[in-house]
Amino acid sequence: MSATTPPTRAAELRWALDNMATMVGRSLRLSSRNLDALLLAVILPVTLMLLFVYVFGGAINTGQAYINYVVPGIIILCAGFGASTTAVAVAHDLESGAMDRFRSLPIVSSAVLTGHVVASVARNVCAMTIIVAIAFAMGFRPTAGVLEWLAAVGTLILFMVAISWASAALGLLVRSVEAAGGVTFGVMFLPYVSSAFVPTETMPSWLHPVAEHQPVTPVIETVRGLLMGTPIGASAWLAVGWFAAITAISCTAAAMLFKRRTGN
Numbered sequence: 001m002s003a004t005t006p007p008t009r010a011a012e013l014r015w016a017l018d019n020m021a022t023m024v025g026r027s028l029r030l031s032s033r034n035l036d037a038l039l040l041a042v043i044l045p046v047t048l049m050l051l052f053v054y055v056f057g058g059a060i061n062t063g064q065a066y067i068n069y070v071v072p073g074i075i076i077l078c079a080g081f082g083a084s085t086t087a088v089a090v091a092h093d094l095e096s097g098a099m100d101r102f103r104s105l106p107i108v109s110s111a112v113l114t115g116h117v118v119a120s121v122a123r124n125v126c127a128m129t130i131i132v133a134i135a136f137a138m139g140f141r142p143t144a145g146v147l148e149w150l151a152a153v154g155t156l157i158l159f160m161v162a163i164s165w166a167s168a169a170l171g172l173l174v175r176s177v178e179a180a181g182g183v184t185f186g187v188m189f190l191p192y193v194s195s196a197f198v199p200t201e202t203m204p205s206w207l208h209p210v211a212e213h214q215p216v217t218p219v220i221e222t223v224r225g226l227l228m229g230t231p232i233g234a235s236a237w238l239a240v241g242w243f244a245a246i247t248a249i250s251c252t253a254a255a256m257l258f259k260r261r262t263g264n
Helices: 009-033 036-061 066-096 097-102 110-138 146-173 177-183 185-193 206-210 216-228 235-262
Strands: none
Touching: 009 066, 009 110, 036 066, 036 110, 036 206, 066 097, 066 110, 066 146, 066 177, 066 185, 066 216, 097 206, 097 235, 110 146, 146 177, 146 185, 146 235, 185 216, 216 235
């Protein structure tokens, strides 16, 4: 393509996709070198699953085998831990000066954040696969068919995308890597105040509305309904609404914060 010929829309799209693929590869390589974070994102949820199933599970009545009840919540919890590393990675790029180096390169600015988000989703999918495999070894027996499994995985991936963008925005908001690790605590805490481990109707009257009307509960109820055949009701539509709202707000906030922090 000559210097005087303007690039076509197709060429611009290929260039943008190539930039994003490069940044995704970079983020995945960085993730593979941070084995501590990868192991923690799997070991901690698995430890909690073992604790709740074998220590507390016998005392919790959910109307079904507790392992079948708790696995969707453990997967969501794992996704929260995995997404928290996105905020840390983004904050590290800012603190180390990597963002400044990217500014000097002829790349699409959105590719940097997209790379972090896609890598976060890939990490979470790998962690989710390991946790489900361990759950099967512990006695997890879903009744879902192929379509229900695909729908459940799709729901989980949408959730991972939403919280990964939220984490990326938080990483741009704070001023240090340490602060990024702390500010994502809220994302990781939400599954505890939901239907992840116990039915919400067993909670105190003042806590029940909080657990019912937060983003994690409809996601868990949707995944649980798809895998175990329990009633889903309006949970699927509520989950989609939360996905759309969180992703839209987080993407907008991330774009604004990225421009402010990098001058792009």
